[in-house]
Amino acid sequence: MEPTSHSFPANARAGLADPILQTALGLARTGFPLRRQQAIARLPEFEELREEGRAIKDHTLANLDFYLELYERNVTAAGGQVHWARTAAEARAAILDICRAANAKIVTKGKSMVAEEIALNDHLEANGITPVETDLGEYIIQLRHEPPSHIIAPAIHLMKEQVADAFRAAHTELAPARPLTDPRALCDEARTVLRPRFLAADVGITGANFLVAETGSSIIVTNEGNGDLTQILPRVHIVITGIEKIVPTLEDTATLLRLLARSATGQEFSSYTTLSTGPRRTGDLDGPEEYHVVLLDNGRSALLGGEFQDMLRCLRCAACLNHCPVYAAVGGHAYGWVYPGPMGAVLTPALVGVAEAGHLPNASTFCGRCESVCPVKIPLPKMMRHWREREFAQHLSPAVYRSGLRLWVWVAQRPGLYHALAGIAGRVLGWAGGFRGRFRALPFAAGWTAVRDLSAPEGRSFQSLWAERQRREGRR
Amino acid sequence: MSAARDDILGGIRRALRRGPLPADTTAELAGRVAAHRRNLVPARAAALDRAGRIDLFVLMVEEVQTTVARVSSEQDVPAEVARYLAAENLPAELVAAPDRSLDAIPWETRPLLRIRRGRAEADDAVSLTPCLAAVAETGTLMLASGPGTPTTLNFLPDTHIVVLHASQVVASYEDGWDLIRARAGLSPNPPPAPSSPSPASGGGQGGGEAAAGGSAHGADRVGAVGPQALPRTINLITGPSRTGDIEQRIQLGAHGPRRLHVVLVEDAPRQG
Numbered sequence: 035m036e037p038t039s040h041s042f043p044a045n046a047r048a049g050l051a052d053p054i055l056q057t058a059l060g061l062a063r064t065g066f067p068l069r070r071q072q073a074i075a076r077l078p079e080f081e082e083l084r085e086e087g088r089a090i091k092d093h094t095l096a097n098l099d100f101y102l103e104l105y106e107r108n109v110t111a112a113g114g115q116v117h118w119a120r121t122a123a124e125a126r127a128a129i130l131d132i133c134r135a136a137n138a139k140i141v142t143k144g145k146s147m148v149a150e151e152i153a154l155n156d157h158l159e160a161n162g163i164t165p166v167e168t169d170l171g172e173y174i175i176q177l178r179h180e181p182p183s184h185i186i187a188p189a190i191h192l193m194k195e196q197v198a199d200a201f202r203a204a205h206t207e208l209a210p211a212r213p214l215t216d217p218r219a220l221c222d223e224a225r226t227v228l229r230p231r232f233l234a235a236d237v238g239i240t241g242a243n244f245l246v247a248e249t250g251s252s253i254i255v256t257n258e259g260n261g262d263l264t265q266i267l268p269r270v271h272i273v274i275t276g277i278e279k280i281v282p283t284l285e286d287t288a289t290l291l292r293l294l295a296r297s298a299t300g301q302e303f304s305s306y307t308t309l310s311t312g313p314r315r316t317g318d319l320d321g322p323e324e325y326h327v328v329l330l331d332n333g334r335s336a337l338l339g340g341e342f343q344d345m346l347r348c349l350r351c352a353a354c355l356n357h358c359p360v361y362a363a364v365g366g367h368a369y370g371w372v373y374p375g376p377m378g379a380v381l382t383p384a385l386v387g388v389a390e391a392g393h394l395p396n397a398s399t400f401c402g403r404c405e406s407v408c409p410v411k412i413p414l415p416k417m418m419r420h421w422r423e424r425e426f427a428q429h430l431s432p433a434v435y436r437s438g439l440r441l442w443v444w445v446a447q448r449p450g451l452y453h454a455l456a457g458i459a460g461r462v463l464g465w466a467g468g469f470r471g472r473f474r475a476l477p478f479a480a481g482w483t484a485v486r487d488l489s490a491p492e493g494r495s496f497q498s499l500w501a502e503r504q505r506r507e508g509r510r
Numbered sequence: 511m512s513a514a515r516d517d518i519l520g521g522i523r524r525a526l527r528r529g530p531l532p533a534d535t536t537a538e539l540a541g542r543v544a545a546h547r548r549n550l551v552p553a554r555a556a557a558l559d560r561a562g563r564i565d566l567f568v569l570m571v572e573e574v575q576t577t578v579a580r581v582s583s584e585q586d587v588p589a590e591v592a593r594y595l596a597a598e599n600l601p602a603e604l605v606a607a608p609d610r611s612l613d614a615i616p617w618e619t620r621p622l623l624r625i626r627r628g629r630a631e632a633d634d635a636v637s638l639t640p641c642l643a644a645v646a647e648t649g650t651l652m653l654a655s656g657p658g659t660p661t662t663l664n665f666l667p668d669t670h671i672v673v674l675h676a677s678q679v680v681a682s683y684e685d686g687w688d689l690i691r692a693r694a695g696l697s698p699n700p701p702p703a704p705s706s707p708s709p710a711s712g713g714g715q716g717g718g719e720a721a722a723g724g725s726a727h728g729a730d731r732v733g734a735v736g737p738q739a740l741p742r743t744i745n746l747i748t749g750p751s752r753t754g755d756i757e758q759r760i761q762l763g764a765h766g767p768r769r770l771h772v773v774l775v776e777d778a779p780r781q782g
Binding site: 058061065078082083086090096097098101102103104108111112118119120124168171188192193194197217218220224225228229233247248249250251258259260262277282284285286288289291301304305306307310311314318319321329331335338340 | 661767
């Protein structure tokens, strides 16, 4: 999809004004964090596991070339095939080639954020192949022709009424007057409609949560079972994923699996964790005859060795989205591309450029909840700060903002002047604030006062109180 | 394609500001992989004895809307299956895994139960399978694909019944990995480390056929793998299929089974 991250302010205003979105986000705001908290409370070792998870990922990234080559050897030994893709275009071409060789008409898909990243569905459709999303949330947004708004709950921005409307519009073969008033009926209808598609598909495409170097296995973690039907029924199974999903051993994978579901949905374990190794074996009665893995770089390797390397630890659990006050207010579509929330605010500038996505790392209160809930301890706020620095260095921020910031830096580097000016400003504001003690409007601060009052300073500054206290203690 | 491969690997090395790893480092990394060293395993299940593990498994699996019936021997499995199907208002008809670990179950004691052995087809309503192990820690069943255990049985039918022997219940995923490696002919703790006995080896699912390789009688690109590969599919199943994609209200049976029923046989597992 074409990014619209540059219009984040307008996107965000639209999100804030959308009553359906606000109701839907209200459900998410409480549900995910509560369930995560309950799951973690039951596992005393959770903090230690986070530290181990961080270490496993760091070790793998430091030796990524070794583990990728080992993984490739083991995929090949198991009868599978690895395709390397430097760019989204190369990944799309590799997948299209495999689909064409299989003479594919219908392709079923398990949920894959990397497939969204490379805009795979549009490419398949443009080439006469019908992609069918099978994850319920992905299916709903495919019918509505819109991108996911959350990395594990793609249709989280909708209420059941919108889903019912989408189903009525798409499933015209069913009775128009059928009741679709509760999630159960909607879920059953999706199951009924999608089952024949699963059986008719020529190729199944899934993502991967992990790639195990030791065994050459890809792993998907799901709850619906759609990913499994996608990969066992068609003749060809294609895995599309990023190079950073590698994990050395099954033991390392177990540690990360213990972190993943608890951080994502607050489950002890997701319903289905599935390891796939090569195609079906001699004597097997089912399973795909071909197994392909498309390994996508698309800017990932360039993040190694620099200030954004830690982002490559990301497990895509969405805990940072679920705990972000900004995401909870504006929703995922405001971020304008595939990856929303704090992880998107760091990853999107890396993948589509800071010129396009410079607003995203600025859309943060720096409250730090994202980092505190991250299962692999990614320092998200710190990396957003790095992007802000780059944005400034590349002269991408507005001129008024830049000259204001430059002026502030000049003053802040001169403590005497700074304190003098701060003292004057404090006294003037304190006097102008009068007996109400707050401002409804203030020149140069409309961005603040348009939606809330600004408290007027009272009494003396912290600096002067601190200096006085130091003097007092020095005398004692 | 290989240009892309070289570019990506070269780009990784450039970004990490080094060339290809020296031989002693790659040997060290290969050793790390081969050692299968366990990271922290939570005490929740690891500290329990056999009976405690089984109780924890039952507790955890029931938490995720799975039903469990404990029977005292394989002789009682047909009666329990018939009872369950009747109680759920399901027809007395099922497709069972052709795996030989289910052969000793005396189905003839329930002649009204119609059983087909094979993979699942689109209109099968109920399946019955063995499993490789069950992980007490989270109530997770481990199933491996093979000629006797087609994966479609685990996902296509609306109701999935799993026969589990009490001695197949292990504490952790790591215990399960050891079983899987042993079955695939991969030593759980390869040399030079001394091999430790795996917990509950020899349980249920499959024989060694899946890893045998060699004379392919299917399409020639299928199945021609060495003895060192895992089974094509390993399913870790924790409860029935579910979704929360509409208003985050959990619905069971999104695409996979709506019901998961475990028949827990208290006797020792059959060998071989």
